[in-house]
Amino acid sequence: MMFAITPHVRRKQRHETIAKWVFFGMAASMIVPLVLIIGYLVERAWPSLSLGFLIDVPARGMKEGGVWPALVGTIYLVVLSLAVSAPVGVLAAVYLNEYARDNWFNRIINLAVINLAGVPSIVHALFGLGAFVYAARFGYSIISASLTLAIMTLPVIIASTREALASVPRTFREACWNVGATRWQTIKAVVLPNSISGILTGIILQVSRAAGETAPIMFTGAVFFKAVQKGDFFPYRLHEQCMALSMHLYTLSTQVPGVKESVPFATAVLLLGAVILVNATAIILRGYLRARKKW
Amino acid sequence: MSASSQPCITTRDLNLWYAKFQALINVSVDIKEGLITSLIGPSGCGKTTLLRCFNRVNERYGYVTTTGQIRILGKNIYDPDVSLIELRKSVGMVFQRPNPLPISVYENVVFGLRIHGEGDVLRRASLDQAVETALTEVGLWNDLKDRLDAKATTLQLEQQQKLCIARLLPLKPRVILMDEPCSALDVEGTRAIEELMFGLKGRYTILIVTHNMAQARRASDECIFMLLGERVEHRRTEDLFLAPGNPRTAEYIEGRYG
Ligand SMILES: Nc1ncnc2c1ncn2[C@@H]1O[C@H](COP(=O)(O)OP(=O)(O)OP(=O)(O)O)[C@@H](O)[C@H]1O
Ligand SMILES: [Mg+2]
Numbered sequence: 207m208m209f210a211i212t213p214h215v216r217r218k219q220r221h222e223t224i225a226k227w228v229f230f231g232m233a234a235s236m237i238v239p240l241v242l243i244i245g246y247l248v249e250r251a252w253p254s255l256s257l258g259f260l261i262d263v264p265a266r267g268m269k270e271g272g273v274w275p276a277l278v279g280t281i282y283l284v285v286l287s288l289a290v291s292a293p294v295g296v297l298a299a300v301y302l303n304e305y306a307r308d309n310w311f312n313r314i315i316n317l318a319v320i321n322l323a324g325v326p327s328i329v330h331a332l333f334g335l336g337a338f339v340y341a342a343r344f345g346y347s348i349i350s351a352s353l354t355l356a357i358m359t360l361p362v363i364i365a366s367t368r369e370a371l372a373s374v375p376r377t378f379r380e381a382c383w384n385v386g387a388t389r390w391q392t393i394k395a396v397v398l399p400n401s402i403s404g405i406l407t408g409i410i411l412q413v414s415r416a417a418g419e420t421a422p423i424m425f426t427g428a429v430f431f432k433a434v435q436k437g438d439f440f441p442y443r444l445h446e447q448c449m450a451l452s453m454h455l456y457t458l459s460t461q462v463p464g465v466k467e468s469v470p471f472a473t474a475v476l477l478l479g480a481v482i483l484v485n486a487t488a489i490i491l492r493g494y495l496r497a498r499k500k501w
Numbered sequence: 502m503s504a505s506s507q508p509c510i511t512t513r514d515l516n517l518w519y520a521k522f523q524a525l526i527n528v529s530v531d532i533k534e535g536l537i538t539s540l541i542g543p544s545g546c547g548k549t550t551l552l553r554c555f556n557r558v559n560e561r562y563g564y565v566t567t568t569g570q571i572r573i574l575g576k577n578i579y580d581p582d583v584s585l586i587e588l589r590k591s592v593g594m595v596f597q598r599p600n601p602l603p604i605s606v607y608e609n610v611v612f613g614l615r616i617h618g619e620g621d622v623l624r625r626a627s628l629d630q631a632v633e634t635a636l637t638e639v640g641l642w643n644d645l646k647d648r649l650d651a652k653a654t655t656l657q658l659e660q661q662q663k664l665c666i667a668r669l670l671p672l673k674p675r676v677i678l679m680d681e682p683c684s685a686l687d688v689e690g691t692r693a694i695e696e697l698m699f700g701l702k703g704r705y706t707i708l709i710v711t712h713n714m715a716q717a718r719r720a721s722d723e724c725i726f727m728l729l730g731e732r733v734e735h736r737r738t739e740d741l742f743l744a745p746g747n748p749r750t751a752e753y754i755e756g757r758y759g
Pocket of ligand 2: 548549550680
C-alpha cells in the first residue's frame with residue numbers, strides 16, 4: 207500500500223514525540239525555581255511586607271523597621287553608575303561597530319571588552335578599591351562605588367549595544383552611503399533610530415545587575431548603617447558612603463544577631479521585585495518600540 | 502541615441518582584490534553617456550564588484566585593494582581631491598532587493614536633500630516640489646500622491662524599487678547603477694522598471710547588471726560580457742547577441758553555462 211506507516215516510520219514518530227517532550231520539559235523547568243523562590247520568599251517575608259517597610263528607617267539596631275536608607279542608596283548608585291556607563295558604552299559600541307576597521311588595535315579593544323565582561327564582580331571590587339578609593343582619592347564614597355559599578359556594567363552594555371547595532375540591516379546603511387551620507391549621518395539617520403530599542407533594553411538590564419551586586423560596593427562605598435530621616439530623598443552626599451539594598455540584605459542575614467526573621471526576607475523580596483519590575487519594563491519597552499518600527 | 506556619444510565612465514587596467522582573491526582583472530571599458538549599458542556574465546564573474554567600483558562603495562570593506570584608473574565624466578575618481586560625498590551624489594545605485602528606508606515615502610525621496618541640503622532647499626515648499634518631480638519622473642506620483650506619509654516598507658516591491666530610483670533623482674545624479682534591479686520583481690514589475698529605464702535614458706547614463714538575457718537584449722543599447730573577472734566583450738547589444746565576437750560570449754548567451 208502507498209504511504210503506509212511502516213514500523214520504521216512509527217519508531218521515528220515515537221522518537222520525535224519523546225524529543226519534543228524532553229525539550230519542553232527542560233524549558234518549562236525554568237519556571238519551577240522561579241516560582242519556588244518567589245513563593246518561599248514572600249511567605250517568609252509576609253509579616254513585614256507593607257508600604258511602611260519601604261519608607262521607614264531601620265529601628266532598634268536594624269532588628270526591625272524598614273529599608274528606606276538602603277533603597278535610596280541603591281537608587282543613587284544605580285543612577286550614577288549608569289549615567290557613566292551608558293553613554294560611554296553606547297559611544298564605544300558605535301565606534302567598534304560602525305567605524306573600526308579590522309586591525310590589531312581594534313582587535314585588542316574587542317578582546318578587552320569580552321574579557322572585562324567575564325571578570326568576576328569581586329575583582330571589579332578590588333580594582334575599584336585600588337583605583338577610585340585610593341589612587342583617585344575619592345575615598346569610600348558613593349562616587350567610588352558608582353564608578354566601580356560603571357566599570358562592571360560597561361562591557362556588557364558595549365556588547366549588547368553592538369548586538370543591537372549589528373541587527374540593523376546592512377541594506378539601510380547602503381541606502382545611505384549611496385546618497386553620499388557620511389558615516390555619522392548614516393548612524394544618526396538610520397542606525398540609531400532602528401536599534402534604539404535593543405540599546406535601551408541592554409542598558410535597563412544592567413540596572414538590575416548594578417542594583418543586585420554586593421561585592422563591588424562593599425569595598426568601595428556601601429556601609430552597614432547610616433542615620434537617615436524617614437522619607438528623605440536626598441540623604442547622601444556624593445563623597446560620603448551610603449547604604450544599599452544588596453549590602454543591607456547581607457548585613458541583616460549575617461552581621462546582626464536577633465533580627466526579626468521576616469525583615470531580611472522582605473528585603474530580598476524588595477530586591478527581587480525591583481529586578482523583575484525593571485526587567486519587565488525593558489521587555490515591554492522593547493515590544494513597544496519594535497511594534498513601532500517594523501520593517 | 503547616437504552611437505557617437507561621449508564616454509561617461511572609462512576604466513583602464515582596473516584590478517581589484519578582496520584580500521588575496523582577485524575579483525577584477527585588467528578591466529578596460531568605455532561606457533557611453535546617456536545610454537543604457539547592460540552587464541552580463543555568469544554568477545561570481547565580478548559584475549557587482551565592477552558596479553560598486555564606480556561609486557567607491559567597495560572601499561567600505563577594509564580589505565579591498567584597487568589598482569588602475571576609473572574616469573567618470575573625465576575626472577579620475579581616485580584623485581585625492583575627489584569628494585566621496587559628491588561622487589556618490591552623482592553616481593546613484595539601485596539594489597537587487599529594494600531597500601527603502603523604514604520611514605515615509607516622502608522622507609525617503611527627500612532623504613538625500615536633507616543629508617546634503619541647507620537653507621532654501623530644505624524649505625517645505627521646495628521639498629514638496631522635489632518629491633512631486635521625482636515621483637512623477639518614476640511614474641509613482643499618481644499612485645502615491647495621497648499616501649506620501651505611508652511607510653515606504655509597506656509598498657509593493659515594484660513601487661519600492663521605483664521609489665529607490667526616485668530617491669536618487671533629487672540629487673541630480675549623472676549615472677545610475679542598477680544591480681539586478683528586477684530580480685525580486687514579477688513580470689509586470691520587471692516591465693515597469695524597464696519602461697522607467699527607457700524614460701530616464703538620455704538624461705542619465707544607466708548601467709544595469711542582469712542575469713536575464715532577454716532583458717539585456719530588450720532594454721540595453723550596449724552590452725558588456727564578463728567572465729571570471731575579465732571583460733570579454735563590449736559591443737552594441739544587437740551585435741553582441743546576433744554575432745558575438747568571442748566564442749565564450751557565444752557559449753554564454755546560448756546558455757551553455759551561467
Ligand atoms: N565582500 C566580498 N568579500 C570577498 N569576496 C567577495 C566579496 N564580494 C564578492 N566577492 C567575490 O568576488 C567575486 C565576484 O563577486 P561579484 O559579487 O562581483 O559577482 P557577480 O558577478 O555580481 O555575481 P552574481 O551574479 O552572483 O551577483 C566572487 O567570486 C565573490 O565570491
Ligand atoms: Mg552580483
